[in-house]
Structure formats: structure tokens, C-alpha cells
Amino acid sequence: MAHLAWRLAQRWCPSSLQVISFPVVQLHLNRTAMRASQKDFENAMNQVKLLKKDPGNEVKLKLYSLYKQATEGPCNMPKPGVFDLINKAKWDAWNALGSLPKETARQNYVDLVSSLSSSLESSSQVEPGTDRKSTGYETLMVTSEDGITKIMLNRPTKKNALNVEMYHEIMHALKAASKDDSAITVLTGNGDYYSSGNDLTNFTDIPPGGVEEKAKNGAILLREFVGCFIDFPKPLIAVVNGPAVGISVTLLGLFDAVYASDRATFHTPFSHLGQSPEGCSSYTFPKIMSPAKATEMLVFGKKLTAGEACAQGLVTEVFPDSTFQKEVWTRLKAFAKLPPNAMRISKEIIRNREKEKLHAVNAEECSVLQGRWLSDECMNAVVNFLSRKSKL
Numbered sequence: 001m002a003h004l005a006w007r008l009a010q011r012w013c014p015s016s017l018q019v020i021s022f023p024v025v026q027l028h029l030n031r032t033a034m035r036a037s038q039k040d041f042e043n044a045m046n047q048v049k050l051l052k053k054d055p056g057n058e059v060k061l062k063l064y065s066l067y068k069q070a071t072e073g074p075c076n077m078p079k080p081g082v083f084d085l086i087n088k089a090k091w092d093a094w095n096a097l098g099s100l101p102k103e104t105a106r107q108n109y110v111d112l113v114s115s116l117s118s119s120l121e122s123s124s125q126v127e128p129g130t131d132r133k134s135t136g137y138e139t140l141m142v143t144s145e146d147g148i149t150k151i152m153l154n155r156p157t158k159k160n161a162l163n164v165e166m167y168h169e170i171m172h173a174l175k176a177a178s179k180d181d182s183a184i185t186v187l188t189g190n191g192d193y194y195s196s197g198n199d200l201t202n203f204t205d206i207p208p209g210g211v212e213e214k215a216k217n218g219a220i221l222l223r224e225f226v227g228c229f230i231d232f233p234k235p236l237i238a239v240v241n242g243p244a245v246g247i248s249v250t251l252l253g254l255f256d257a258v259y260a261s262d263r264a265t266f267h268t269p270f271s272h273l274g275q276s277p278e279g280c281s282s283y284t285f286p287k288i289m290s291p292a293k294a295t296e297m298l299v300f301g302k303k304l305t306a307g308e309a310c311a312q313g314l315v316t317e318v319f320p321d322s323t324f325q326k327e328v329w330t331r332l333k334a335f336a337k338l339p340p341n342a343m344r345i346s347k348e349i350i351r352n353r354e355k356e357k358l359h360a361v362n363a364e365e366c367s368v369l370q371g372r373w374l375s376d377e378c379m380n381a382v383v384n385f386l387s388r389k390s391k392l
């Protein structure tokens with residue numbers, strides 16, 4: 001799915017998309033007061049070809065659907081099958097426009113392209129070192145304020161599942177946070193979930209080299225991703241605002257503190273999914289909570305409440321959901337006032353003892369998982385989820 005938008009774009013803009021850093025775009029899709037001419041529309045199509053960076057699937061689907069509506073009118077494709085995910089996404093986007101008039105679609109397309117271009121100007125005006133909100137991410141909201149860089153997973157309608165784009169954006173945000181002037185970094189989720197873990201549709205975008213290549217690429221991505229958490233140099237704190245699943249749980253063993261709402265749960269259903277532990281949890285969990293308790297989670301998929309996770313040492317402290325945000329952020333702001341170099345050096349001395357071991361564990365876990373992703377057990381579990389036969 002990650003490359004869906006590129007394919008979409010190339011279908012109607014054959015030359016490669018080259019772009020801009022991409023912010024949240026405020027669209028007014030029903031604006032009809034102005035009417036874009038055919039010339040404006042053609043100019044906008046040419047502008048899209050000049051974009052330097054992938055603006056993300058959701059926007060590209062929007063561009064695709066508006067283009068189709070503007071040129072062909074209401075959706076006239078037969079509805080693709082449930083497993084034909086790419087064409088289904090395109091069909092859904094186009095069909096959602098209903099009977100929107102061609103002229104309105106043309107205007108909305110022009111507006112969208114223009115907002116993409118102007119977003120480049122506004123984001124480039126942000127001055128480094130001041131409180132700022134990053135607009136360059138599609139799957140995250142990143143803000144830096146009061147000495148705290150907050151990385152918020154921002155796919156609430158998908159329970160903050162980590163798609164390929166989000167893995168890359170988190171790595172990018174962590175690298176930026178490691179160099180910015182904030183004292184601490186926080187990872188949290190937008191909406192009711194902290195994260196539902198790996199986006200299971202990641203398994204559907206099969207490259208020309210087939211499932212073996214897919215599994216190999218997944219293992220490379222995962223190793224690099226987890227490596228960023230192992231090496232992160234500043235205090236890294238998880239603010240677990242709701243349920244956490246899979247990799248969003250295992251990674252907690254690499255954080256320096258974990259604060260959870262009493263609404264949060266912690267679930268690693270790897271055996272149910274035909275998979276195996278990652279995020280260094282095969283090493284960190286037995287150390288944190290005892291081998292037997294780790295086995296209950298990682299092998300038998302026992303879901304823990306926030307209270308249980310705290311009793312077992314995975315969570316630092318639990319707060320009532322009604323006061324969670326207020327209490328946690330008050331505390332984090334106080335932490336962020338501590339001398340940043342001292343905090344960094346203290347973290348370094350704690351982490352350095354374990355770093356080599358953690359990287360070795362990470363490599364081994366990724367290699368084992370690469371094999372699991374090719375197993376019938378895993379493939380059946382993914383197909384069951386995608387065909388909505390099973391949920392956790």
C-alpha cells in the first residue's frame with residue numbers, strides 16, 4: 001500500500017512525482033464559489049509532476065479521485081474484489097465523491113494542488129529553535145514545546161497501526177529529535193488507541209520479487225526501525241493513552257519511562273498471528289518481568305491491564321484516564337527543565353552496557369521473523385484479519 005499513491009499518480013501523470021515537505025492540508029472540497037478553467041486544471045496537473053516528495057497515500061487518493069471525477073464524472077468502474085486492495089482503495093475514493101459535479105471536482109483538484117505548493121512555503125518559514133509544529137509528516141504530528149519533542153502517532157481511524165510510511169516517518173522524527181534542542185522526547189498516540197501495532201495491510205503490497213523479497217525488506221526495515229530506539233540518545237518516554245498491541249508494546253522495553261492511562265492494555269498476540277517477538281522483547285521482557293511472565297505475554301498472548309503491566313515493571317506508573325494527560329504532561333514539563341546534558345549522559349551510561357547485546361538481539365529477532373512471515377500460520381492469520389474473519 002505504501003507505493004499505492006505513486007502508482008496512482010503515475011497512471012495519470014506519467015512523469016515521476018517530485019515534491020515538497022507535506023503538511024496537514026485543509027481542504028474545502030465543497031467550495032463552488034470559484035470555478036477553475038481547463039487551463040488551471042492542466043497547470044495543476046503539471047504542478048503535481050514537479051512535487052519532490054511523496055505527499056502520502058491519502059492525499060494521492062484524493063488527487064486521483066478528483067481527477068477521475070473531473071474528467072469522467074461519477075465513478076463508473078465495477079467495484080473491485082476485497083483482496084484487490086489497490087483498486088479497491090481507488091474505487092472507494094472515487095465512489096465517495098458521489099455525484100459531485102465535474103466543475104467542482106476540477107476546482108477542488110486545483111485547490112488541493114495549490115495547497116500542496118503553498119504548504120511548502122509556510123513550512124519553510126518555521127525557524128529552528130522556536131516552539132514549532134512539524135507539518136512535514138503524513139502519519140505523525142510532531143511538536144516541540146517546553147523542552148519536549150512530542151511524536152504523536154496520527155492514524156486514529158486505523159487505531160494508529162504502523163504502515164510502512166509511519167515506520168519511516170518515526171525513524172525520521174527520532175533522528176530529528178535526537179539533534180534538536182529539546183531535553184526529552186515523547187511518543188504517544190492520537191485518538192482512543194496508543195497503537196494497534198504493525199499495519200496488517202503492510203503484507204499485501206507484494207514486490208516483483210514475491211513474498212520472499214517482501215519478507216526480506218520487512219526484516220531490513222524492522223531492524224533499522226528498532227535500531228533507532230536502541231540508539232536514541234535522550235530520555236525517551238512513552239505516554240500510552242490507550243490500548244497497545246504488538247510492536248508498540250514490545251518497544252516499550254527500550255523506553256526510559258512508560259506512563260499509561262488506566263484505559264491502556266498491553267497485548268502481544270504473536271503466536272495467534274503466526275509470528276514471533278520483536279523490538280528486543282525476547283531479551284528485555286524476561287529481564288523486566290521474569291521469564292515466566294514474559295512467556296505469558298510473548299508466547300501465550302496474554303493481554304495485560306495497565307495495572308498488571310505496572311506491577312510487572314513494563315509500565316512506570318498508571319494514571320486515571322480522566323486526569324492522565326494533565327498529570328503526565330505536568331510531570332514531563334518538570335523533567336524537561338532538568339539539565340539536558342546530565343540526562344543524556346546518565347542515559348548513555350545506562351544504555352551503553354546493553355547496546356551491543358540489544359543490537360544482536362534485534363538482528364536475530366528480525367531474521368527469525370523473516371521466516372515466520374513466510375509461514376502458512378502467519379499468512380492465514382493475516383488473510384483472516386483482512387477478510388474480517390478475526391480480530392484480537
Ligand SMILES: CCCC/C=C/CC(=O)SCCNC(=O)CCNC(=O)[C@H](O)C(C)(C)COP(=O)(O)OP(=O)(O)OC[C@H]1O[C@@H](n2cnc3c(N)ncnc32)[C@H](O)[C@@H]1OP(=O)(O)O
Pocket residue numbers: 157158159161162196197198199200201202218219221222245246247248269270273275278385390391392
Ligand atoms: C515491518 C515491521 C513489522 C513488525 C511486526 C510487528 C508485529 C505486530 O505488531 S503484531 C500486531 C498486529 N496488530 C494486530 O493484529 C491488530 C489487528 N487489529 C485488530 O485486531 C483490531 O482492529 C483492534 C482490536 C486493534 C481494534 O478493534 P476495533 O473493533 O476497536 O476497531 P476496528 O474496526 O477493528 O479498527 C478500525 C480500523 O482500523 C483498522 N486497523 C486496526 N488495527 C489495524 C492493524 N493492525 N492493521 C491494519 N488495519 C488495522 C481496521 O481494519 C479498521 O479499518 P476499517 O475502518 O477500514 O475497516
